[in-house]
Amino acid sequence: MTTLAPPVVEAPVAGARGGRTGAVAWMSLPALAVFLGFGVIPLIGVLALSFTSWDGIGAIHPAGFASWRTVLTDPGLLHALWVTFLVMALSWAVQTPLSIIIGVFLAGQQRYRELLAVLFFIPLLLSSAAIAITYKALLDPNFGLGAGLHLPLLAQDWLGKGPLALGVVIFVVSWQFIPFHSLIYQGAVRQIPRTMYEAAQIDGAGRMRSFFSITLPQLKYTIVTSSTLMVVGSLTFFDLIFVLTAGGPGDATRVLALDMYKRGFQANLMGPASVIAVILVLVGLILALLLRRLGGGGTSESQLEGA
Amino acid sequence: MERRTISRRNFLNLAVGTTAGATLAACGTSGPSGGGSGGGGTGAGAATYWFLTGQPQQGIREDTVKRFNQANANSKITFTEFQNDAYKTKIKTAIGAGQGPTIIWGWGGGGLKSYVEAGQVEDLTSWFAQNSAVKSRLFPSAFGAATVNGKIYAMPAEQVQPIVMFYNKTVLDKVGIQPPQSWGDIMAAVPKINAKGIAPFSLGGQSRWTNMMWLEFLLDRIGGPEVFQAVFEGQKNAWSQPAVMDMLTKTQDLVKANGFIKGFSSITADSNADQALLVTGKATWTYGTMKQTGGDLVTGGHLGYMNFPPVEGGKGDPSDTVGNPGQYLSISSKATDAQKETAKKFFSTAVLDSAEVKQWIDTGGVPIVSGTESQLASSKDADFLKFVYGVSSKAKVFAQSWDQAMSPTAAEALLDNIAKLFQLSITPQQWIDNMNQVIGQ
Numbered sequence: 001m002t003t004l005a006p007p008v009v010e011a012p013v014a015g016a017r018g019g020r021t022g023a024v025a026w027m028s029l030p031a032l033a034v035f036l037g038f039g040v041i042p043l044i045g046v047l048a049l050s051f052t053s054w055d056g057i058g059a060i061h062p063a064g065f066a067s068w069r070t071v072l073t074d075p076g077l078l079h080a081l082w083v084t085f086l087v088m089a090l091s092w093a094v095q096t097p098l099s100i101i102i103g104v105f106l107a108g109q110q111r112y113r114e115l116l117a118v119l120f121f122i123p124l125l126l127s128s129a130a131i132a133i134t135y136k137a138l139l140d141p142n143f144g145l146g147a148g149l150h151l152p153l154l155a156q157d158w159l160g161k162g163p164l165a166l167g168v169v170i171f172v173v174s175w176q177f178i179p180f181h182s183l184i185y186q187g188a189v190r191q192i193p194r195t196m197y198e199a200a201q202i203d204g205a206g207r208m209r210s211f212f213s214i215t216l217p218q219l220k221y222t223i224v225t226s227s228t229l230m231v232v233g234s235l236t237f238f239d240l241i242f243v244l245t246a247g248g249p250g251d252a253t254r255v256l257a258l259d260m261y262k263r264g265f266q267a268n269l270m271g272p273a274s275v276i277a278v279i280l281v282l283v284g285l286i287l288a289l290l291l292r293r294l295g296g297g298g299t300s301e302s303q304l305e306g307a
Numbered sequence: 308m309e310r311r312t313i314s315r316r317n318f319l320n321l322a323v324g325t326t327a328g329a330t331l332a333a334c335g336t337s338g339p340s341g342g343g344s345g346g347g348g349t350g351a352g353a354a355t356y357w358f359l360t361g362q363p364q365q366g367i368r369e370d371t372v373k374r375f376n377q378a379n380a381n382s383k384i385t386f387t388e389f390q391n392d393a394y395k396t397k398i399k400t401a402i403g404a405g406q407g408p409t410i411i412w413g414w415g416g417g418g419l420k421s422y423v424e425a426g427q428v429e430d431l432t433s434w435f436a437q438n439s440a441v442k443s444r445l446f447p448s449a450f451g452a453a454t455v456n457g458k459i460y461a462m463p464a465e466q467v468q469p470i471v472m473f474y475n476k477t478v479l480d481k482v483g484i485q486p487p488q489s490w491g492d493i494m495a496a497v498p499k500i501n502a503k504g505i506a507p508f509s510l511g512g513q514s515r516w517t518n519m520m521w522l523e524f525l526l527d528r529i530g531g532p533e534v535f536q537a538v539f540e541g542q543k544n545a546w547s548q549p550a551v552m553d554m555l556t557k558t559q560d561l562v563k564a565n566g567f568i569k570g571f572s573s574i575t576a577d578s579n580a581d582q583a584l585l586v587t588g589k590a591t592w593t594y595g596t597m598k599q600t601g602g603d604l605v606t607g608g609h610l611g612y613m614n615f616p617p618v619e620g621g622k623g624d625p626s627d628t629v630g631n632p633g634q635y636l637s638i639s640s641k642a643t644d645a646q647k648e649t650a651k652k653f654f655s656t657a658v659l660d661s662a663e664v665k666q667w668i669d670t671g672g673v674p675i676v677s678g679t680e681s682q683l684a685s686s687k688d689a690d691f692l693k694f695v696y697g698v699s700s701k702a703k704v705f706a707q708s709w710d711q712a713m714s715p716t717a718a719e720a721l722l723d724n725i726a727k728l729f730q731l732s733i734t735p736q737q738w739i740d741n742m743n744q745v746i747g748q
Binding site for chain 2: 055056057058059136139140141142143157158159160162165245246248249250251262263265266267268269
């Protein structure tokens with residue numbers, strides 16, 4: 001890799017702007033220290049641990065690639081990856097359209113929309129654990145909402161059947177995070193110059209046409225940002241699923257993060273758990289990079305031409 | 308009674324729901340509550356002792372330490388209390404880092420074994436030989452889970468908790484059936500109970516160890532204790548014994564016959580929903596160590612209890628039981644000699660002294676001390692405590708719960724596969740294959 005890197009250009013740092021650059025560099029130090037201390041160093045630790053065998057109590061023994069072999073040949077990994085992907089894809093597919101619609105709706109200037117915006121925001125204020133406990137109680141087939149209201153339709157074994165439990169997880173995740181993404185879209189929609197809509201109106205475009213021809217294209221980068229947050233964020237869903245289903249029934253909702261926890265702290269296999277942690281980091285980085293590529297291709301081109 | 312067991316069990320299953328919330332609360336607000344602040348921790352022999360919160364056991368543990376400290380002004384014990392889920396991780400990290408307490412509270416079995424293998428706990432065999440009076444007054448069955456490779460590494464303490472089958476007498480009367488005398492009775496009763504719109508068995512299946520109790524009893528009744536012993540000893544393909552297949556098939560038969568309440572796999576034991584089902588008459592039987600949450604069911608005398616019935620043609624002794632033969636106190640090998648002396652003195656003079664024994668009985672527990680029949684008989688829960696005492700002391704085999712007996716690694720695989728078995732997502736043969744792979748791990 002290094003041979004392919006372009007020759008290092010002597011940076012003209014110490015030139016006329018030297019003093020200013022120095023000050024700026026100094027300002028980044030605290031953030032850098034925190035990032036190193038709580039991001040990079042633990043990451044190196046995890047990478048090192050993935051080549052050992054350790055039960056968390058005794059001595060750490062180097063084990064070469066043994067943990068990697070165990071994890072990579074375990075069908076459980078593929079299953080966890082698949083469940084993680086499903087949660088990611090489905091929750092993205094549910095959240096994005098709804099968030100855009102709500103965001104566009106809330107971007108209007110009417111008073112009642114401000115009130116609604118505050119109400120919509122409430123789920124985001126609750127902790128994931130609290131949400132999970134609440135939904136668990138509501139969905140209980142014997143004491144929950146369905147049983148209490150005598151609605152057989154609601155009295156399903158929501159968390160006891162694999163596909164249903166996955167659906168519930170996606171629903172709850174969406175319920176929790178749609179407010180956040182709506183907020184992002186609301187801000188983005190308000191940035192779109194009014195003149196564009198006025199021009200479209202003069203040209204005879206209806207509301208739908210304006211939405212698809214102006215609003216959506218203008219939201220392109222916001223969609224990329226929000227999708228990155230959703231996709232990378234969904235890799236780390238742990239608390240909600242842990243409390244709601246504990247990865248069950250069976251292993252129907254066992255996402256990577258949960259698999260990692262179970263291996264590390266329940267089965268005392270820190271080596272394989274670290275392997276999964278490394279995989280999680282890699283998958284997250286690749287996805288974030290892909291999404292940046294997807295949206296960042298033409299950052300220089302103006303979105304506001306003619307506005 | 309049952310809260311205790313359930314809290315203990317949360318560790319392994321990390322059963323969720325309320326406990327997870329409680330853990331967060333404990334971490335975020337108060338953290339571990341330091342105890343013994345009234346002058347504890349002075350002198351060379353000052354020892355430390357970590358144990359779990361949760362009443363009434365917490366109070367009993369505190370009182371025992373306080374009595375010891377009053378009697379031993381020069382070698383006091385300082386205790387620190389932890390919420391149970393936090394404790395399991397905390398103690399492991401602390402011991403691994405050499406920062407553990409002098410006296411380690413635990414569950415014996417596979418967890419203790421991992422401490423022993425890491426050289427973190429003292430061998431108490433010779434101490435027990437010198438202090439035979441300490442050993443002889445305790446239930447002999449309590450020492451099994453304290454023993455690793457023939458040596459004793461922990462002092463059994465506190466109370467015995469056999470797993471008992473509870474039933475709602477009112478519901479049985481309504482359906483018109485008797486408590487089952489055999490596995491056949493159970494299978495025959497299931498359709499009758501279901502026909503009344505009541506669930507036969509309540510089960511907190513998300514906690515997983517709840518499902519495991521069924522397998523433990525069935526395997527013992529079908530094949531006797533030797534079958535699991537072979538697994539425990541790490542014999543190759545020990546799960547392939549025919550009794551195992553029979554146990555798994557019978558379990559799935561019961562699941563398929565709707566023997567368990569609808570939605571059992573999303574019910575957690577730690578929220579007591581499984582018992583609530585029994586108390587509210589939505590289910591007929593539950594299995595576990597419930598007692599005091601019953602409310603009217605208990606005070607009205609409608610709560611029945613029994614040991615697991617025999618299986619037709621089975622080899623196991625119907626007196627055998629499974630559960631928690633005690634709680635265990637180990638001494639850290641990293642402690643100073645003076646601290647170790649203090650801990651041993653604590654074991655011989657304070658643990659399960661007459662005052663502590665009385666407290667356990669008063670709170671509805673059966674301490675692991677022999678010869679308490681008369682005290683049990685005069686307690687307010689006399690009938691139930693005598694039953695527990697009888698089951699525990701008469702059991703030919705008092706097996707430790709599988710997940711406690713096995714290493715944490717094997718236990719996790721076991722619980723995982725048990726959950727899938729009850730979910731009917733794997734066949735008995737797949738279960739056997741999966742479990743044979745982790746034998747000896």
